[in-house]
Amino acid sequence: MTRLPLGVLAVAAALLLGGCGEPVTTHHRPGTDHAPATASAGTPGPPHAHGDHRTRDVPAAEAPSVRLEVRPDSDSGWNLRLVTERFTFTPDSVGGAALPGTGHAHLYLDGKKIARLYGPWHHLPREAVPPGSHTLAARLSADDHTLWSVAGKPVEGTATVEGPAPEANTTGSATATGPATATGPAPVTVAVSVSGGKVTPPPGRVEVAKGGRVRLEVTGDRADTVHVHGFDLERPLIPGTPLVLEFTADRSGLFEVETHDSRLVLTQLVVR
Amino acid sequence: MLRKLAVAALLALLCLAQAAPALAHEERPVTFPDGSGTVPVYRTTGPELLVCKSDRADFERRVASFPAALKEQNLTLFERCQKDGFRHLQEAVDQVKGPGYTIKILPGLYQEEPSLPEPTGACANLQARWSSFGYQILSFEQQKQCPHNQNLVAILGIQDLQIEGTGASPLDVVVDAQYRKLNAIRADMTDGVYFRNFTAQRTTFNSLYILATDGFVIDRMLTRWNDEYGFLTFASDHGLYTDCESYGNGDSGIYPGSASDINAGRGHDVPRYAIEIRRCKSHHNMVGYSGTAGNSVWAHDNDFYDNMAGASMDSLFPDHPGLPQNHALFENNRIYDNNENYYRHVRDGTCAKPAGQRGYESGVVCPQIGVAPGTGILTAGGNHNVYRGNWVYGHDKTAFMLLWAPAFLRGEEALGKQADTSHDNFYGGNRLGVAPDGTVRPNATDVFWDGQGSRNCWDTRAATSPYVVPGCGGKAGELAGPGSHRVVGEPAKLAHSLVCAEYSVTERRLPAGCDWFGASGLARVEVQVTLGTSVLLGLLVALLWWRRLRGAGSLGTVSAALALAGLALDVPGAAQDHTLLPAAALLLLGAGLTGMGLALRRPYRFFGGATVVFGVLTLLDAVDKSLMLIPWLPLSPAWLRVLFAIVWVLWAVVRLAPLPPGSRAPEPVAAEAAA
Structure with missing residues (x-):
């Protein structure tokens, strides 16, 4: 009976193979390489070459890169994603020396810095973007706030974002805003309330582009019927419950929106 | 754990004996200061040098949110500094003409560019030994000759120097070595040095290194992201760490290594401590605090959390003055949730990259040694340590670990010294498994001890490994019972x-059988060794029954069945010795072997007797693992079993050998004599 159990053989083999001939301690071996870092942190550019921040040039082959992706948020605004290569976000060491491939990002809207980003995701609120088309840019920055650059040009990723549709030209003060989306026109929203025979805000004209969407939100203190002339839309108004009417303004002209029973003009739509 | 374990242990010991153990930290030979110094006191008077950068806009931005008075003070200092100050800390240090100077560093980032270039000329060719760590062991004179071979800022032989940041917090002044030097700041033979209110970071060894110094203070300092240590104070006395913080270190945040051995030879009554560490935070390191030869250190009111292990002290390395480690006092510390496991960064190759690319700033830690993740306080060879009144909670492995560190590991070969550590350690009156706010946060176990050492005691709440440990009396040095007195750890x-x-x-290399690196179930070495042992013994038991006991009555059959059941139960019990499972297994095995021995006595009087002894030793082991650690024994019942089993296994093999052709079944008793 001279068989050695497998487990014991394994232990003995491990000790023989791995242990003999070099230190076997229950503590410190030589450990990680303690060689000093030699990687270059690039060449700082002239002061204030790009806004408040200097650039820091590195060879193209070693330079970090960034791509900026923009997608509408399901609730409001946009979600931005920075897809980087050769780059790590290091929020905890901000303010320290520039180390290759580390740092944070700066976000610019039409060239104006609007945020510092410490990670690949950022939520851009709807209010941050004025109506119309705009350019977003993300630049990668070192811990010391110099911008990583190649041949003097900051490493950056850009994307276009469409702000909320231009505010409709309203007479009176009916609100006309649209939810933010990355593309496509937003519906023109008109909110009106009727109380004690009085319309708030006072009736005015709302301009709508032909083919655009219109959203009416009407609240009243008594039962009535809302009628949109020209589009032949009639809907009952229930006291206390907002009535929402949404339609495409596919005819040009001036159209009144009124209540049947109380004969109040709620607003006028100018479609052209 | 029988013959095989002994063989494995022997092999390993042979290997150990051949090799020169590595050091935790290699340095020129140093001796303790004479202890005539004092802990320095913060000064507001005396000659003053200023250090600042020249970018005014940058400076104004940095101080913009300071409280008004501090902002005003800094703006005034900045004006003065532009006229007669320095742009680099080293330049100011070089202008110190005598003791009692203060250097004030204004808010800014200090990269110490003049110190960065690679050594040239004579400094590139110093005659000095290269350590296994990849750097040269320089003498003090060589450090003076070439201060920036290894150090970003070198303070050499200057007395009573005070260096302070003038910002609102330590992060307002950052000395950044960018992983281009071993040490960010080296204070070598600098009695009375006082560091206050700034940050030192990113080195390939230590951020702040104080060596051979009598009298130092580390006050409101932050260190982080080092291959080894945040604060390393070595061979020093009269030291105070207060309100400091360290994180992101591959060894420890705080390392009072080889603190002056002023209490060697004393019992628990000591006149003073060499180094006091209070109100410091150390987190996200391999260990929060480590103390190879961390002698006479008084650590109190600190927070060590979210490391792999909260604190460790040991006697594992040669050439550390003051070994073996002794007389650390840990009081009222909060040591909790030390459950990080950074070995994944070793496994996936992250730690093999150059230091600057490992991602320390993003939370990577490269553990320099093997420690058990989920441990509160680890002691590997130390005497007269007192751990009392600490909150220790939320650990996935254990609150307190105590291990044998035989003296040859620290280079002492004398046989009489091999068991000279892990004695008189007092773990009494701690608040275990509960947070200061009263939340219950149990440790998986309260104790993991290999059983070696005398007069150690614990007050516990949760399970312990071994199942029973000696309890403490009212104060350090007092035990609730006789304790235990073993010279080697459990096999x-x-x-x-x-x-x-x-x-x-x-x-x-992450040993596959070790649970620290993820081994579980059958992969664990304890389970494998037990399985191997159980298979071997099981085979012998079965063969003995088949060949010698089968027809000889029910005692032999029942006993063999009990023994086999015990051997089977021992396998799952191997990894759970904080439960009664191993004791139950030993009880069955012991009863079975005793019964078999009695049954075997008829054909083989002596072998049967030996089997009874084996069974009784096994029962003794069961008592040791369930009721009380049997006192006074220099070797545990488990070791006695291992040693006896070697003889028994060989004997059993002889007894099982086929009988010579022609011979009949053995005559009772006579056969034994013939064999």
């Missing part, structure tokens, strides 16, 4: 330590 735990010690970050 299973010794095998475990030997396997786990095979860890190497350099070679990316």
Whole structure:
């Protein structure tokens, strides 16, 4: 009976193979390489070459890169994603020396810095973007706030974002805003309330582009019927419950929106 | 754990004996200061030098949100500094003409550019030994000759120097070595040095290194992201760490190594401590605090959390003055949730990259040694340490670990010294498994001890490994019972330590059998060794029954069945010695072997007797693992079993050998004599 159990053989083999001939301690071996870092942190550019921040040039082959992706948020605004290569976000060491491939990002809207980003995701609120088309840019920055650059040009990723549709030209003060989306026109929203025979805000004209969407939100203190002339839309108004009417303004002209029973003009739509 | 374990242990010990153990920290030979110094006191008077950068806009931005008075003070200092100040800390240090100077560093980032270039000329060709760590062991004179071979800022032989940041917090003044030097700041033979209110970071060894100094203070300092240590104070006396913080270090945040051995030879009554550490935070390191020869350190009111282990002290390395480690006092510390496991960064190759690319700033830690993740306080060879009144909670492995560190590991070969550590350690009156706010946060176990050492005691709430440990009396030095007196650790735990010690970050070697690196179930070395042993013994028991006991009555059959059941139960019990499972297994095995021995006495009087002895030793082991650690024994019942089993297994093999052709079944008793 001279068989050695497998487990014991394994232990003995491990000790023989791995242990003999070099230190076997229950503590410190030589450990990680303690060689000093030699990687270059690039060449700082002239002061204030790009806004408040200097650039820091590195060879193209070693330079970090960034791509900026923009997608509408399901609730409001946009979600931005920075897809980087050769780059790590290091929020905890901000303010320290520039180390290759580390740092944070700066976000610019039409060239104006609007945020510092410490990670690949950022939520851009709807209010941050004025109506119309705009350019977003993300630049990668070192811990010391110099911008990583190649041949003097900051490493950056850009994307276009469409702000909320231009505010409709309203007479009176009916609100006309649209939810933010990355593309496509937003519906023109008109909110009106009727109380004690009085319309708030006072009736005015709302301009709508032909083919655009219109959203009416009407609240009243008594039962009535809302009628949109020209589009032949009639809907009952229930006291206390907002009535929402949404339609495409596919005819040009001036159209009144009124209540049947109380004969109040709620607003006028100018479609052209 | 029988013959095989002994063989494995022997092999390992042979290997150990051949090799020169590595150091935790290699340095020129140093001796303790004479202890005539004092802890320095913060000064507001005396000659003053200023250090600042020249970018006014940058400076104004940095101080913009300071409280008005501090902002005003800094703006005034900035004006003065532009006229007669320095742009680099080293330049100011070089202008110190005598003791009592203060250097004020204004808010800014200090990269110490003049110190960065690679050494040239004579400094590139110093005659000095290269350590296994990859750097030269320079003498003090060589450090003076070439201060920036290894150090970003070198303070050499200057007395009573005070260096302070003038910002609102330590992060307002950052000395950044960018992983281009071993040490960010080296204070070598600088009695009375006082560091206050700034940050030192990113080195390939230590951020702040104080060596051979009598009298130092580390006050409101932050260190982080080092291959080894945040604060390293070595061979020093009259030291105070207060309100400091350290994180992101591959060894420890705070390392009072080889603190002056002023209490060697004393009992628990001591006149003073060499180094006091209070109100410091150390987190996200391999260990929060480590103390190879961390002698006479008084650590109190600190927070050590979210490390792999909260604190450790040991006697594992040669050439550390003051070994073996003794007289650390840990009081009222909060040591909790030390459950990080950074070995994944070794496994996936992250730690093999150059220091600057490992991602320390993003939370990567490269553990330099093997430690058990989920441990509160680890002591590997130390005497007269007192741990009392601490909150220790939320650990996935254990609150307190105590392991044998035989003296040859620290280079002492004398046989009489091999068991000279792990004595008189007092773990009494701690608040275990509960947070200061009263939340219950249990530790998986309260104790993991290999059983070696005398007069150690614990007050516990949760399970312990071994199942019973000696309880404490009212104060340090007092035990609730007789204690235990063993000179070697339990065999299973010794095998475990030997396997786990095979860890190497350099070679990316994570021993497969060690639970610290993820082994579980059958993969664990304890379970494998037990399985192997159980298979071997089971085979012998079965063969003895088949060949010698089968027809000889029910005692032999029932006993063999009991023994086999015990051997089977021992396998799952191997990894759970904080439960009664191993004791139950031993009880069955012991009863079975005793019964078999009695049954075997008829054909083989002596072998049968030996089997009874084996059974009784096994029962004794069961008592040791369930009721009380049997006092006064220099070797545990488990070791006695291992040693006896070697003889028994060989004997059993002889007894099982086929009888010579022609012979009949053995005559009772006579056969024994003939054999």
